[in-house]
Amino acid sequence: MDDLLAARMQMAVSLGFHIVFACIGMTMPVLMAFSEWRYLRTGKQVYLDVTKAWSKGVAIFFAVGAVSGTVLSFELGLLWPGFMKHAGPIIGMPFSWEGTAFFIEAIALGIFLYGWNRLSKWAHWISGIVVGISGVLSGIFVVAANSWMNSPAGFDWKDGEAINIDPVKAMFNDAWLSQALHMTLAAFVSTGFAVAGVHAWLLLKNRRVEFHRQAMKTALVFGAIAALLQPLSGDFSAKDVAKRQPAKLAALEALYKTSKPAPLVIGGIPNDRTEKVDYALHVPGMLSFLAHGNFKAEVIGLDRFAVEDRPPVLVTHIAFQVMVACGTLLALTSILYLLFSWRNRNLLIKKWWLRLLAIMTPVGFIAVEAGWTVTETGRQPWIIYGIMRTKDALSPMPGLRYSFYVITAVYILLSFIIVWLMRRQIKTIHEFYPSSLPQ
Amino acid sequence: MILTSITIILAVAFLLYTLLGGADFGAGIIETFAGEKQEKTISRAIAPVWEANHVWLILAVVILFTAFPAVYASIALVLHIPLMIVLIGIIFRGTAFTFRHYDVIDDNTHQYYTILFRVSSFLTPVFLGITLGAMMLGRITFDTNAGFYAMFIAPWLNVFCIVMGIFSICLFGYISAVFLVGETGNDRERRKYAMFAKQFMIASMIIGILVFVSAEFSGHPLTKEFLKARFSITMLVLVLLLCPFIWVFLKRKNNKTIYLRIAIGMQVTAVLAGWFTIQFPVLIHVQNGVHLTLYNTRAPDKTLEQLLIALLVGLVLIVPAFAYLFRVFKIREFES
Numbered sequence: 001m002d003d004l005l006a007a008r009m010q011m012a013v014s015l016g017f018h019i020v021f022a023c024i025g026m027t028m029p030v031l032m033a034f035s036e037w038r039y040l041r042t043g044k045q046v047y048l049d050v051t052k053a054w055s056k057g058v059a060i061f062f063a064v065g066a067v068s069g070t071v072l073s074f075e076l077g078l079l080w081p082g083f084m085k086h087a088g089p090i091i092g093m094p095f096s097w098e099g100t101a102f103f104i105e106a107i108a109l110g111i112f113l114y115g116w117n118r119l120s121k122w123a124h125w126i127s128g129i130v131v132g133i134s135g136v137l138s139g140i141f142v143v144a145a146n147s148w149m150n151s152p153a154g155f156d157w158k159d160g161e162a163i164n165i166d167p168v169k170a171m172f173n174d175a176w177l178s179q180a181l182h183m184t185l186a187a188f189v190s191t192g193f194a195v196a197g198v199h200a201w202l203l204l205k206n207r208r209v210e211f212h213r214q215a216m217k218t219a220l221v222f223g224a225i226a227a228l229l230q231p232l233s234g235d236f237s238a239k240d241v242a243k244r245q246p247a248k249l250a251a252l253e254a255l256y257k258t259s260k261p262a263p264l265v266i267g268g269i270p271n272d273r274t275e276k277v278d279y280a281l282h283v284p285g286m287l288s289f290l291a292h293g294n295f296k297a298e299v300i301g302l303d304r305f306a307v308e309d310r311p312p313v314l315v316t317h318i319a320f321q322v323m324v325a326c327g328t329l330l331a332l333t334s335i336l337y338l339l340f341s342w343r344n345r346n347l348l349i350k351k352w353w354l355r356l357l358a359i360m361t362p363v364g365f366i367a368v369e370a371g372w373t374v375t376e377t378g379r380q381p382w383i384i385y386g387i388m389r390t391k392d393a394l395s396p397m398p399g400l401r402y403s404f405y406v407i408t409a410v411y412i413l414l415s416f417i418i419v420w421l422m423r424r425q426i427k428t429i430h431e432f433y434p435s436s437l438p439q
Numbered sequence: 440m441i442l443t444s445i446t447i448i449l450a451v452a453f454l455l456y457t458l459l460g461g462a463d464f465g466a467g468i469i470e471t472f473a474g475e476k477q478e479k480t481i482s483r484a485i486a487p488v489w490e491a492n493h494v495w496l497i498l499a500v501v502i503l504f505t506a507f508p509a510v511y512a513s514i515a516l517v518l519h520i521p522l523m524i525v526l527i528g529i530i531f532r533g534t535a536f537t538f539r540h541y542d543v544i545d546d547n548t549h550q551y552y553t554i555l556f557r558v559s560s561f562l563t564p565v566f567l568g569i570t571l572g573a574m575m576l577g578r579i580t581f582d583t584n585a586g587f588y589a590m591f592i593a594p595w596l597n598v599f600c601i602v603m604g605i606f607s608i609c610l611f612g613y614i615s616a617v618f619l620v621g622e623t624g625n626d627r628e629r630r631k632y633a634m635f636a637k638q639f640m641i642a643s644m645i646i647g648i649l650v651f652v653s654a655e656f657s658g659h660p661l662t663k664e665f666l667k668a669r670f671s672i673t674m675l676v677l678v679l680l681l682c683p684f685i686w687v688f689l690k691r692k693n694n695k696t697i698y699l700r701i702a703i704g705m706q707v708t709a710v711l712a713g714w715f716t717i718q719f720p721v722l723i724h725v726q727n728g729v730h731l732t733l734y735n736t737r738a739p740d741k742t743l744e745q746l747l748i749a750l751l752v753g754l755v756l757i758v759p760a761f762a763y764l765f766r767v768f769k770i771r772e773f774e775s
Contacts, residue, residue, distance in 0.1 A: 056541055063537035066490050067530045073500045074526055077515025084504055085512035089738035092505020093745045099494070099501045100753030106490040107760045111767060114487040118767050165738075167745040396583060397519050397591055406523070410530060417534075421542055428543045 004391050006401035007079040012376070013404070014068065014075055016369055017411045021065030022142075023368060026135045026184065027191035027222070028058045029109070033128035035218050040121055049433035050215045052116075054195075057425055059113050064414060066106065071407075079400065083383050083393035086162050090155050091145045093167040098141035105134040139187060140180040144171050150375065151175035151244050152384050174244055178237040179375070185226045185233050186371060189330055190364030192223020197361025200354040202426065207349055211429070211436035216357070223364070224334035230327055235290070241378075242291035245385060246300040248378035251311040252320035253287055254280075255301040261285040262299035267321055270313045275302075277317070311380045319373035326367035333360060441743045442506075446733055448750050449502045450715060456495035458614060458707050461607075463489050465615020467532065467560020468608060469635055477628065478553070482540055484622040487768045489536065491761065493529075505746050509736040510722045514570070517579050521566045521595050528563030531555045564611050565604035569595050572603030576659055577724030599650075599657040606646045610707075613639035617703045620689060621696025633689040640682065664717045674713030681706050 001009075032051050039047035073095075077084045108130040115124055148154075154170030155162040199216035203209060242249045249255075254265050256275035264287040268280025285295040292299070302310050333356065340347045347353055383390040394400075429436045466481045473481075485492075504511035515522065535555035542549065573579065573595035580590055616636035623629050654661035665671050685702050688695075723731040737743065 056543070059541050060537055063490065063533050066493070067533040070493065070497055070529055071526045073497055074515065074522055077504065077511050078519050078522060081512040081516045084515070085508050088504035088508035088511060089506075089742040092501065092508075092738070092742060093749055095501045096505060096746055096749040096753065099498050100749065100756060103491065103494045103498065103753070103757050104760055106494050107757070107764045110487040110491055110764055115767055163739075165742055167742050395516055395519065397516065398587060403519075403523050406527065410527065414530070414534060417538060421538060424542060424544050432543075 001401045001404075003398065003400040004394055006404040007394055008390065010400070010404040010407050011075065011079060012373075013408050013411060014072055015372065015376075017415070018065065018068040018072055019368060019372055020365060021061050021068060022139060023187035023190050023365070024058070024061045025065045025105070026139045026187040028054060028061070028195075029105075029112075029128060029132035029135050030188075031192075031195065031218055031222060032058065032112075033125065033132050034222075035214075036125050036128055038218075040125060046210050046214050046435040049211055049435045050218070053211075053425075053429055053433055053436070054215070055113055057422060059109075060418065060421060062109055064418065066102075068411075069102070078403070079395055080383065080390075080393040081395050083388065086388070087148075087384065090162060090165055090167060090170045091148050094141045094144040094148075094171045098138045098145070101134045101138035101141060105131055105138060108134065136184060136187075139184060143180045143183045144173075144176050146375075147175035147179040148173050149383060150179070150248075150379055150385050152387050157387050175240060178233070178240045181233045182230070182237050182371070185230045186364075186368050188222050188226035189230055189327075190368045192219045192221075192226060193330055193333075193357075193360050193364040194362065195219035196223055197357050197359075198426070200357035201361070203349070204351065204354050204358060206438045207351075207354070208438045209436055211433060213349070220337060220357070223330075224337045227327070227330040227334040227364075228338075231331055234324075234327065238290055239293070242299070245378070247302065247305050247309065247311060248316070248375075249291060250300060250302045250305075251313050251316040251378050252374055253299075254313055254317040255287065255299060256313075257303050258298065258301040260288070260298035261296050262287040262291070262301075264290065265317075268317075270317045272313060309381065311378050316374055316378045319370040319377065323367045323370035323374060326363045326370065329363055330360065330367070333357070441740070441747050442733065442737055444747055445502065445506050445743060445750070448747075448754070449499060449506070450711070452495045452499040452502065454708060454711050456492075456499060457610075457711060458704060459488070459492035460496060461564070461611040461707075462615045462618045463492050464532070464560050464564045465611035465613070466619065467536075467557050468564075468612040469615050469619060469632070471557045471560070472635065473631060477631070480623045480625075480628060481619065482536075484619060485536070486540055488764060489533070491764060493533070502746070502750070506738050506743055507722065507731075507733065507736045508738060510731050513579070513581070513723055513731060514574065517581070517590060517594055518570050518573055520591060521569045521573070525563055525566045525570065528559040528566065530559075532559035532563060535559065561608060564607040565601075568604035568607030569600040571607075572600035574723045575603075575661075575718065576600065576654075576657060577730075578726050579723060580726045581728070597657060599653045599659060602646065602649050602653045606643065606650055609639055609643040609646050610710075613643050614703055614707060617685065617689075617699055620699060636689055637686065640685070661717070665713075668713075668716050670716045671713035674709040674716075677709045678706050678713075681709075 032054050035047050035051045035054070038044070039051065108127045111119070111127040112124065112131055115127060119127070148170050151173040152170075153173035154166040154168070156164045196216045196219040199212040199219065203212045203216065238249070241252075253262075254268065254270040254277045255262055256270075256277075261284065263282040263284045265277050266281040266283065268277040270277045287299050288297040289295045291297070302313065336353075337348075340353070379385055381389050381391070383393045463485050466485050470477055470481050500511070532555075535552040539549050539552035539556065542552075576594070576597070576599050578594040578597070580594070583590065613636060616632050616639055619632040620629055620636060623632070651662050651665070665675075681702050685699060685706075688699050688702070720733040721730045722733060722736070725731060729735065738746075
């Protein structure tokens with residue numbers, strides 16, 4: 001494995017690992033605060049039990065998120081010193097705001113997790129709200145830094161140096177809003193459905209457990225609303241990408257030739273040699289409409305870019321298809337959920353419905369990983385779009401592949417331990433929380 | 440003015456990381472020597488605060504790459520290997536501690552987390568110390584023709600840097616032992632921490648002297664520069680004067696732990712201030728080249744300005760929150 005590929009893989013592994021914990025860290029505090037609020041309002045023990053049981057899992061996820069985030073703040077430099085040397089002063093601002101938000105989040109979480117008996121009930125609840133808000137904000141700031149790589153702004157590039165730096169412009173670059181929105185919603189979709197799925201799976205063993213019913217409901221409400229908003233945000237993102245990064249759009253749609261009108265390519269396997277997509281479904285004019293709001297508009301294809309400026313089509317296209325498929329699946333499930341809650345509540349506890357939800361457990365996170373792959377792979381060969389190539393930012397240290405092996409091994413090990421610990425937590429819920437016993 | 444303010448905030452973040460993060464790492468070091476009986480006290484003491492303590496490192500890193508990008512990029516480039524080990528240490532320490540603390544079933548699997556937690560509690564400070572030592576020593580080179588060993592190994596794998604690593608362990612163990620004295624109501628346990636505090640204090644002094652000796656042997660003019668800096672000498676005198684005070688207070692039965700904590704805080708501040716004075720304004724000493732300083736690596740004014748705003752707003756939010764966290768978990772405990 002050459003060093004460039006190793007470094008890219010290490011970054012992919014590190015971010016792919018961290019993003020799961022970041023999503024959980026953004027969403028769970030909101031769910032916990034919501035559940036605790038219901039307890040404070042109704043006085044029903046079950047809501048408190050759910051909050052407490054969740055908080056024990058969250059403590060583990062949060063710690064892993066915190067350390068894997070620390071690792072990333074170093075890895076950016078360890079792998080891409082050429083990038084950080086120039087980008088640091090430009091995108092340092094969102095990172096410093098992110099640092100602040102994360103700091104508040106860590107402090108408030110400490111208070112939330114350990115302050116049950118030390119604070120008044122409402123003061124405790126407020127600490128949970130603070131965790132939620134700062135968690136979402138820190139996610140948004142990090143995404144702002146990433147969006148700058150897609151949509152560089154706030155500087156002039158002259159002879160390999162950045163001059164006239166304006167950090168505010170850099171932070172509020174064109175891609176900032178669409179990416180932040182898409183990522184925040186994705187966090188809620190993935191975590192909401194994952195949590196609901198786990199509780200649905202537990203309900204399948206015994207459907208008369210109030211604890212799991214309430215937990216599932218709370219998680220599903222947030223997950224479903226976010227899943228229904230996500231296609232709108234996706235449309236916003238697609239139009240934005242069409243305007244700013246036509247090469248990325250062409251790669252994720254596997255549009256080799258500039259077309260007017262352009263068809264939407266669903267599925268299939270792109271073949272760079274023949275410049276065709278095998279086994280795909282073509283919907284005429286649809287891409288023109290999705291990208292530009294007009295069925296007859298021209299969509300720029302990969303043929304407008306030199307070969308060395310094209311992103312890898314196969315990975316980007318497939319990842320995009322996976323993301324859209326997962327998102328669609330979740331959105332449809334959400335529609336069902338809202339319909340049932342409105343008209344036919346007793347369906348919500350039927351076996352087939354619980355099975356469906358249980359199957360959906362990983363789907364949101366698969367979409368998150370796929371979507372992240374799309375945005376990162378689709379930006380290649382650039383690390384700063386149109387300005388700096390990924391290979392030029394690479395650390396000249398030989399043997400980078402060894403740090404890739406080590407980091408990958410460590411994260412695989414951690415993943416196994418976390419799954420194992422969660423299973424232990426789930427197995428012992430009934431020992432701690434009476435409401436988790438069948439009624 | 441802006442640069443000065445940012446430098447001060449960077450220094451304070453570094454100081455707080457040394458003190459609070461150091462106490463955290465030290466807790467793992469002390470636990471190793473103290474044995475299993477102390478595990479509970481130590482877990483209880485660091486569980487609510489360790490994550491917040493370690494964010495000071497993230498803050499320092501963010502300031503470094505925003506305000507002094509060349510320094511960050513250079514460290515990341517040539518000190519890749521020790522930093523990678525620091526990262527592995529950070530991952531295992533934080534996760535092993537949390538896994539042990541939050542696992543619902545207490546069985547023999549916990550011994551693995553304990554081993555990981557303790558090993559990484561040593562490993563991380565050693566390599567943090569080594570990294571810092573390498574930045575001071577001046578064997579760093581950016582000449583890619585120098586070869587792998589000269590560029591990526593020699594700057595940090597040497598006697599001086601290793602002594603710096605050991606010094607970090609002694610210092611962190613010392614800080615932690617002094618903190619832990621105030622974390623237990625059990626008299627026997629407290630005496631035990633007091634004993635550790637004294638031992639680590641003596642060890643820190645001996646290794647501290649060795650830092651100077653090894654610098655001399657490595658051709659680093661640390662002693663000469665120290666003797667020239669009056670402020671640093673004053674700081675050292677202050678550190679030494681505080682030692683008997685701490686020693687006596689460790690002996691007291693119903694000691695007012697808050698005085699102990701203030702005293703150790705002053706000591707660590709004095710050590711770092713004295714060191715910083717000698718270094719100033721250099722952040723990385725370079726072999727055959729221009730040293731990287733606060734001035735020649737500074738980011739453009741507009742960046743510094745925005746960074747300072749973010750930091751000030753951040754601190755206005757963080758400092759009271761942080762104080763509240765410590766009030767809830769560290770001060771009320773003494774009162775009850």
